Every structure is written in C-alpha cells, then in structure tokens.
Amino acid sequence: MRFDIITLFPELFAPFLASGVTRRAYASDQVAVRLWNPRDHADGNYRRVDDRPFGGGPGMVMMIEPLVRCLAAIRADRAALAEPTPAPVVLFSPIGEVLRHDGVARWAEGPGAILLCGRYEGIDQRFIDTHVDAQISLGDFVLSGGEIAALALLDAVTRLQPGVLNDAGSHQLDSFNPALDGLLDCPHYTRPEHWEPGPDQAPVPVPEVLMSGHHAHIERWRREQSLRITAQHRPELIQAARAAGRLSRSDEA
Ligand code: ADE
Numbered sequence: 001m002r003f004d005i006i007t008l009f010p011e012l013f014a015p016f017l018a019s020g021v022t023r024r025a026y027a028s029d030q031v032a033v034r035l036w037n038p039r040d041h042a043d044g045n046y047r048r049v050d051d052r053p054f055g056g057g058p059g060m061v062m063m064i065e066p067l068v069r070c071l072a073a074i075r076a077d078r079a080a081l082a083e084p085t086p087a088p089v090v091l092f093s094p095i096g097e098v099l100r101h102d103g104v105a106r107w108a109e110g111p112g113a114i115l116l117c118g119r120y121e122g123i124d125q126r127f128i129d130t131h132v133d134a135q136i137s138l139g140d141f142v143l144s145g146g147e148i149a150a151l152a153l154l155d156a157v158t159r160l161q162p163g164v165l166n167d168a169g170s171h172q173l174d175s176f177n178p179a180l181d182g183l184l185d186c187p188h189y190t191r192p193e194h195w196e197p198g199p200d201q202a203p204v205p206v207p208e209v210l211m212s213g214h215h216a217h218i219e220r221w222r223r224e225q226s227l228r229i230t231a232q233h234r235p236e237l238i239q240a241a242r243a244a245g246r247l248s249r250s251d252e253a
Helices: 023-027 064-080 101-109 125-131 147-158 215-233 235-243
Strands: 002-006 032-036 089-098 112-117 134-137
Touching: 002 064, 002 147, 032 064, 064 112, 064 125, 089 147, 101 147, 112 147, 134 147, 215 235
Parallel strands: 002 032, 002 112, 089 112, 089 134
Antiparallel strands: none
C-alpha cells in the first residue's frame, strides 16, 4: 500500500511518521508514504504556487500548473515501479464526504492513493474538476489545510493493517467496528486497583467484575457498558445496530 502526499508543508509529517505504534509500518514501507511539494514543480525564482483569486476577495488560491506537474511526477514514479492500478487523487476539503469507520475500512483494503492537501483559500477549481477523484472531510468545521486530515486518514488506515497493532485483532474492539456492532467502546481501567484522589477523599475502586477473573461476566459487563455509553453519547448508533438486527435479546433487556 502506498500513499503519495502532495503538501506545501512536508515537514509536518516527519514527527508523526516516526512515532507511535504505526511507526514500524511506515519505516518498513508496509504503508509506504512519499511526500511531494508542489513548490518543487513551480516556475521562476520565487517558485510561486499561489495567486490572488479572480473576482477579488481574501486569501490566495493554489495555482494549477505546479499541481499538474507534481501529479505527473508522482504518476511517473509510480509507473517506474510498475504500480498495478492508477491511484485515485483524494482532496481533503469541507466539501467532501465525512470520514467514518466504513470509509476508513475501504481505504485500508485498497492499494493506497494520492492525497492532496489544500492550503490558503483553496485550489483552482479547474484542477479539482479535471484531476480529483474523491473529496474527504473530517467534519463540519474548517481546517487551515488538508495536512491534519491526511494524517488522520493515514493513521486510521495504518492501524487496520495486519500486524501493526501489538495485539492482533485489537482494532476489532475499537469504537464503530462492525465486530462491536458499530457501538462505542467500553471504559478501561488499570492499576492501581484503588485510586486515592486526595487526603479527604474516599478511594475509587476499579469495577469489581474486572477483578473477578470470570471471563463471561467480564464480557457481559463490557457489552452492557458499550450499550450504555452508546445510548448516552450516540443514540443513533444503537438505532442503526437494532435496524441491522445486531442487538440480541439480552442487549435489549
Ligand atoms: N480542509 C479544510 N477543512 C477541512 C475539513 N473539514 N476536512 C478535511 N479537510 C479540510
């Protein structure tokens, strides 16, 4: 799987790619990431990549030509490696489809993509109309650029790759995973067993069932907690699970 990232700020990616549980996947090219700066494909001494918007208004718009040349360089690099399928170009934008677990799972099964991070007020629409295959949004708010969104997609896709998480299959216990019927994850606890918040405050214990060693009781408790938290925070996920016939009689009790 390979992701090519077009960004005016490639330095934002380095610390992220070198840390955390996903680090090894990037280092080994299990998830290959290549960074491309449109400025390297811009003209003139100033290597200009943006200009004022026609019709007036605030901000700057990313120009077509550096992006077209940058994309051609990526395509040539991929062709030299005989990459089997032409990679789709994905633009991060508030216009796009909001990213959810099912979308991440689809990207995680594919061969990768070319991720385009917009900056300034936007990108010349003619480039979008002619070169962009899909648009993804992180939600109904505006970021200063697509880099954070690209990192979010990359991280979510990478942790789904085989062997990336220390515990095989642990992502199946994540919130939104179909293996959990799309519900939210249950709460987690670790040592100390009794936490002392302060001198005049009673110790706060871990839920007793988690200390029981009784596997079936623990599983039942976790399921109940998942249902409770989902009903409280995201009731529509309960409705969706019920509509899909994923809630058992004991879930409904
Ligand atoms: N770029 C600017 N705003 C964005 C958003 N909400 N999601 C993804 N990319 C963006």
